[in-house]
Amino acid sequence: MKNRRVLENTLPLLRAKAERLFWEKTHSHEKESSLHMVQKELQELCIHQIELEVQNEELRESKEELHSTKKRYLDLYEFAPVGYCTLNEEGDIIQVNLTMAKLLAIPKSKLLGQSIKTCIYREDQDIWYLYCQKLIKTHTIQACELRMTKGDGTPFWVHLDISIQRDTHNEIIVHLTLGDISSHKQAQMELEATVHALAYYDALTKLPNRRLVQDRLSQAIGAVERNGICGALFFIDVDHFKLLNDTRGHDVGDLLLIEISKRLQLNMRFGDTVGRQGGDEFMILLSGLSEKSTEAAAMALQFGQNIYKTFEKPFDLNGFEYSCKISIGISLLQKGSSVEELFKHADIALYQAKDAGRNTLCFFDPKMQEAINLRTILDSDLHSAIALQEFCLFYQPQLDKKGVCIGVEALIRWKHPKRGLVTPFDFIPHAEDSGLILPIGLWVLKMACAKLKQWEQYPDRKTLHMAINVSTRQFRQPNYVLEVESVLKESGINPALLEFELTENLVLEDIVGSIEKMSELKKLGVSFSMDDFGTGYSSLSYLTQLPLSQLKIDKSFIDNIPGSKNNETIVRTIIAMGDGMEIKVIAEGVEIDAQKEFLLSNGCHFFQGYLFSTPISEDELETFLDRNTGT
Numbered sequence: 001m002k003n004r005r006v007l008e009n010t011l012p013l014l015r016a017k018a019e020r021l022f023w024e025k026t027h028s029h030e031k032e033s034s035l036h037m038v039q040k041e042l043q044e045l046c047i048h049q050i051e052l053e054v055q056n057e058e059l060r061e062s063k064e065e066l067h068s069t070k071k072r073y074l075d076l077y078e079f080a081p082v083g084y085c086t087l088n089e090e091g092d093i094i095q096v097n098l099t100m101a102k103l104l105a106i107p108k109s110k111l112l113g114q115s116i117k118t119c120i121y122r123e124d125q126d127i128w129y130l131y132c133q134k135l136i137k138t139h140t141i142q143a144c145e146l147r148m149t150k151g152d153g154t155p156f157w158v159h160l161d162i163s164i165q166r167d168t169h170n171e172i173i174v175h176l177t178l179g180d181i182s183s184h185k186q187a188q189m190e191l192e193a194t195v196h197a198l199a200y201y202d203a204l205t206k207l208p209n210r211r212l213v214q215d216r217l218s219q220a221i222g223a224v225e226r227n228g229i230c231g232a233l234f235f236i237d238v239d240h241f242k243l244l245n246d247t248r249g250h251d252v253g254d255l256l257l258i259e260i261s262k263r264l265q266l267n268m269r270f271g272d273t274v275g276r277q278g279g280d281e282f283m284i285l286l287s288g289l290s291e292k293s294t295e296a297a298a299m300a301l302q303f304g305q306n307i308y309k310t311f312e313k314p315f316d317l318n319g320f321e322y323s324c325k326i327s328i329g330i331s332l333l334q335k336g337s338s339v340e341e342l343f344k345h346a347d348i349a350l351y352q353a354k355d356a357g358r359n360t361l362c363f364f365d366p367k368m369q370e371a372i373n374l375r376t377i378l379d380s381d382l383h384s385a386i387a388l389q390e391f392c393l394f395y396q397p398q399l400d401k402k403g404v405c406i407g408v409e410a411l412i413r414w415k416h417p418k419r420g421l422v423t424p425f426d427f428i429p430h431a432e433d434s435g436l437i438l439p440i441g442l443w444v445l446k447m448a449c450a451k452l453k454q455w456e457q458y459p460d461r462k463t464l465h466m467a468i469n470v471s472t473r474q475f476r477q478p479n480y481v482l483e484v485e486s487v488l489k490e491s492g493i494n495p496a497l498l499e500f501e502l503t504e505n506l507v508l509e510d511i512v513g514s515i516e517k518m519s520e521l522k523k524l525g526v527s528f529s530m531d532d533f534g535t536g537y538s539s540l541s542y543l544t545q546l547p548l549s550q551l552k553i554d555k556s557f558i559d560n561i562p563g564s565k566n567n568e569t570i571v572r573t574i575i576a577m578g579d580g581m582e583i584k585v586i587a588e589g590v591e592i593d594a595q596k597e598f599l600l601s602n603g604c605h606f607f608q609g610y611l612f613s614t615p616i617s618e619d620e621l622e623t624f625l626d627r628n629t630g631t
C-alpha cells in the first residue's frame with residue numbers, strides 16, 4: 001500500500017520532468033542523454049508498478065484465503081462429528097460447538113454460562129468427579145464413558161475426552177470432546193444379553209439351562225441355611241421321547257419339548273424355577289415349602305401330582321395328538337444340602353421312578369419315599385374310613401388318688417383293613433391338613449355322647465366323665481358351638497360329664513378367640529382340660545382367664561420323675577398352680593409306681609397311664625370298670 005502511494009505520488013512528478021526535458025531536447029542536443037536516462041527511469045518505475053500490482057493481487061488472494069480458512073475452521077468446529085466445549089475453572093461452559101448443543105438438544109445460547117454438571121446424568125455424576133480429580137492430579141488427558149442428560153431429561157451415553165490447559169490470560173480451562181456412543185452401548189448391551197442368554201438359557205425352550213438352575217439352587221441352599229425352610233428339586237424326564245423323535249422326526253420332538261416347557265410353567269409360583277437340563281430332561285426348583293421336611297415332602301408331592309394333572313390333556317403337535325407321560329425324581333432341599341448332592345439325588349430318584357415303570361414320581365430318600373407312599377395311601381383311604389365304619393374309640397381310664405376310675409379319655413383308632421390298628425399320630429395330622437378332621441371329630445363327639453348316654457343306665461357308671469380331644473381346625477370352625485349344642489341336645493346327656501381336651505398350643509394360637517369360644521361352650525355345660533400342659537409357654541395372666549376345670553401335666557415331665565430336678569420342680573409348680581387356681585390336676589403317662597408316689601406325695605389328684613391301663617377297647621373297658629369303679 002505504502003509503495004503504491006509512493007508510486008502514485010512520484011509518477012506525475014517524473015512525467016512532468018520528462019515533458020520538460022523533451023521540450024528542451026528540441027532546442028538542445030546536450031540534453032539528449034539526460035532524456036534517455038529519464039525514460040529509463042520511467043520504464044523501471046512502470047515495471048515496479050506492475051510488480052506492486054502483482055504483489056497486491058497476491059495479498060488480496062491471501063486475505064480471501066484466510067477468510068475462507070477461518071470460515072472452514074469455524075464450520076469444522078461447529079459441525080464437527082464430535083461435540084466440543086470449553087469450561088472455565090468453575091466448570092461453566094464458556095465455549096461450545098453446535099454438535100454438542102445438538103447432542104444435548106439444548107440451544108447453544110442456553111448452554112453458554114451453564115454448569116456442565118447440569119448436563120451430566122444424576123447417577124453418573126460420581127464418574128465425572130472421579131475423572132475431574134484424576135485430571136487435576138495428573139494433568140493428562142482423561143477418557144471416560146458416562147451418561148449425559150438431554151434437555152428433556154433423557155439420558156444418553158457419551159465417550160468423553162477431558163483435557164486441561166491455561167489460556168492466554170493464564171487461566172485454567174478444560175476442554176471436553178464428546179461422542180455419542182448410545183447406539184454402540186445399545187449394541188453392546190444387546191450382545192451381552194445374547195451372550196447371557198446363550199450361557200444361561202436353553203435356545204429351544206428359552207428356559208433357564210442347567211447352569212442357571214445350579215446358580216439358583218445354590219442361592220436357594222443359602223436361603224435354607226438362613227431360614228430353615230425346605231425346598232425341593234425335581235428332575236423330570238419325558239417317557240419314550242426317543243421313540244417319538246425317531247418315528248415323527250426331530251421337529252415334532254422339538255415342538256413337544258416347547259409345549260412341555262409351557263405346561264410346566266403353568267404350575268409355577270413366584271420364585272420357582274423351571275429349567276431344561278438338556279435332551280428330554282427338565283428341572284424344577286421349589287423353594288420356601290416348609291420348615292418340616294415331611295411337610296415339605298408332602299407339598300412337593302402335591303406339586304408333582306399337579307404336574308401330572310396338567311399332563312393329562314394330550315399335546316397337539318401340529319395336528320398330531322400325543323399323550324405324553326413323564327417320570328419325576330425329587331430330592332428335598334434342606335439344611336446341609338449341596339448342589340452336587342441334590343442333583344445326584346434327584347437323578348437317582350428319577351431313575352428309580354423310571355425303574356418303577358415310568359409315569360411315576362419318586363423321592364430320593366427311601367424313608368421319605370416310604371412315608372410319602374404311606375401318606376398317599378392313608379390320605380385316599382381316610383376319605384372312605386368313616387363311611388366304611390373303620391374308626392373306633394379306645395378308652396384310657398383316669399383314676400383318683402384312691403385308685404378309683406372317675407372317667408376315661410376317648411382315643412380314636414383306625415382299624416385299617418390292611419395295616420391293622422393305626423394310631424392317631426399317623427393319621428390325625430393328615431386329617432387336619434385335608435379337613436377330614438371335621439367329620440372325624442364330629443363322629444368322636446357323637447360316639448362319646450352315645451357312650452355316656454349308655455352309662456346313664458348303670459349306677460356305677462353314670463358319674464363317669466368322658467374326655468375327648470379337640471383339634472385346632474375343629475375348634476376354630478365358626479359353627480362349632482352350634483354343632484356341639486345340637487349333638488348334646490340330640491344325645492340328651494348330662495353335659496357336665498363331657499370334658500374337652502384342648503392343647504396348650506391350640507389356645508395360645510389365638511388366646512382371645514379361644515377364651516370367647518370356650519366361654520360359649522362352657523355355657524352349654526361342658527368342661528375343659530388343658531392337654532399336654534407345660535409344653536407351650538403359657539403365661540399365668542391368661543391362664544387365669546381361661547374357663548378351665550383341669551390341667552393335664554404332659555407325659556414328658558412325668559417321664560423323668562423322680563430324678564430330674566427340673567421336671568420335679570415343674571410338676572410341683574403345676575400342682576401348686578392348680579391348687580391356687582382351684583383347678584384339678586391330672587398327670588398323663590404315669591407308667592411306674594415311683595411316678596405315682598411322687599405325684600401323690602406332691603398333691604396330684606388324678607392319674608392316667610399305662611401303670612393303670614393302656615387305652616383299651618370298649619369291651620375291655622367294661623371289664624376294667626367292673627373292677628375299678630367306686631361302687
Ligand code: C2E
Nearest residue numbers: 411412423424425444469470471589590591608609610615
Ligand atoms: P393325648 O391326648 O395327649 O393322648 C395321650 C396319648 O398318650 C395317647 O396316645 C395314649 O395312648 C398315650 N399314653 C397314655 N398313657 C401313656 C403311658 O403311660 N405311656 C405312654 N408311652 N403313652 C401313654 P394315642 O392314643 O396314640 O393318641 C395320641 C394323640 O392323638 C393324643 O394325644 C391326641 O392328641 C390325639 N388324639 C387321639 N384321639 C383323638 C381324637 O379323637 N381326636 C383328636 N383330635 N385327636 C386325638
Ligand code: MG
Nearest residue numbers: 409469501531
Ligand atoms: Mg388328650
Ligand code: MG
Nearest residue numbers: 531532554588
Ligand atoms: Mg396329652
